[in-house]
Amino acid sequence: MHIIDGKSYDLIVCGCGVAGFTAAVQGARAGLKTAVIERYGMPGGILTVGGNNDIAQFFAHHKQVIRGIGWEYVTRLAEAGYAVIPDKMADGPHWIYGVHVNIPAAAHMMDMMLTEAGAELYYGQPAAAVETEHTEEENGILVTGVVIASKEGLRRLRGKVFIDCTGDGDAAIYAGAQYECGGESEDGFLQPGTIRFYLDKLDLPEDVKNNADRILREYRNNGRMDPTDVRGRTMDTMLSARGNNIGHVSGFNGADSDSRTASEVAGRASIYRLMNALKDAGVPMDPFPPIEVIAPEVAVRESRRILCDGYMTEEKYVSGYEYPDAVCTSFYPIDLHRHGDNGIRQTFLTDGQIPTVPLSALIVKGISNMLVAGRCASGDRLANSAYRVKASCMAMGQAAAACAAVALRDGVTLRQADLEKIRTLLRQNDAIVTAADVTD
Ligand SMILES: Cc1cc2nc3c(=O)[nH]c(=O)nc-3n(C[C@H](O)[C@H](O)[C@H](O)COP(=O)(O)OP(=O)(O)OC[C@H]3O[C@@H](n4cnc5c(N)ncnc54)[C@H](O)[C@@H]3O)c2cc1C
Known part of the structure; x- marks a missing residue:
């Protein structure tokens, strides 16, 4: 089969939902030659195409617990009159802290911030395959390129580091990653989707x-x-x-x-x-x-969780555990939608907990140069039912790209990248890395 040879990049982000968006902006701002591949003509994923225009949640316990590029994005939208940011001092159920955005403006703001940062966009071009070779260095898989389905035919883009932000972990699966999907549950079903x-x-x-x-x-x-x-x-x-x-x-x-x-x-x-x-x-x-x-498709709440070196658990999530290699925070109740019309299993974080995301839960097991961010990050299904919300996905996307940037700058693998340098880069880009960064 003929594959057109396309460009080469430092960083290729697959999927431009909320996680892919922040990953591509962070990568490009850190000086990486960055491409972002999106199967639809519109960025934003579930936020825009899926029609769920709520970004949960930057605030918790009356404090700001997530910031960074996601926060810059909603702030710019709010300044332009296209996002409503709630009062962080308000009292009420968790859902009152969601930021509501206008969908056309939300997609346009992503286009603007991506192009301002210098990321190259491949919209309407799904990732259809991934090319790999064996690497002695980490006795695993090295991803060399991603094949996208373009109007001109199949096109190969080469990259040094790849971040899978497809929600379903497609690129990681194409590369041979292991995953979990569903698992122990009361009813044996995956969580339902919803069509907007x-x-x-x-x-x-x-x-x-x-x-x-x-x-x-x-x-x-x-x-x-x-x-x-x-x-x-x-x-x-x-x-x-x-x-x-x-x-x-x-x-x-x-x-x-x-x-x-x-x-x-x-x-x-x-x-x-x-x-x-x-x-x-x-x-x-x-x-x-x-x-x-x-909406053009049913929005998916739950599918694959790509197995990475690390794994987030519900227990550590609800206790606000600080992983030694934490690179960002997350916040939401455990929120497992049951099959059919059988309600939601929820556990609320009411005692000041601020969960963290470890870098190891973003580095794909067995692959030397691929990270995941967003809904398909590595963890158990109950933890996933919380860390999948959009502000958390945005924080993960940014953190994954910061790891890529530090590794490429220092000429080392993702696993060898200096954690303190990653954290410094994130803080320079206004991100909250651990609960210690939460000030107000
Ligand atoms: C019905 C519903 C309601 C929700 N309600 C809320 C809520 O109120 N608040 C909240 O914060 N969160 C909510 N969530 C959760 C949250 O919206 C998602 O978990 C989150 O948006 C996931 O972000 P992501 O970037 O990981 O994935 P996505 O938003 O799914 O983005 C993935 C992107 O990758 C693209 N893609 C997929 N496969 C490929 C491929 N092979 N090649 C190229 N591109 C590809 C997709 O088109 C998409 O743009 C809800 C989810 C659902 C389904």
């Missing part, structure tokens, strides 16, 4: 809302809707969420293409059932139901 729909902002009369609630209940009971279609939502709560994070698409594996295809079909069928219910409830049609746009 965009519900018009309607000011519905009370009688129409009441009728819609009655129809939704009735249709759930008589099987015309699935209980997971809107879960327990009422018309009022759906209108205030505007279709964000409503239904569950359950029983699928987002890291299995056949299963994923089935989930897309199921997700759209779920929205179709909802639209029919709204029609039957007398919600105004103009000329269609007030849902005309949906």
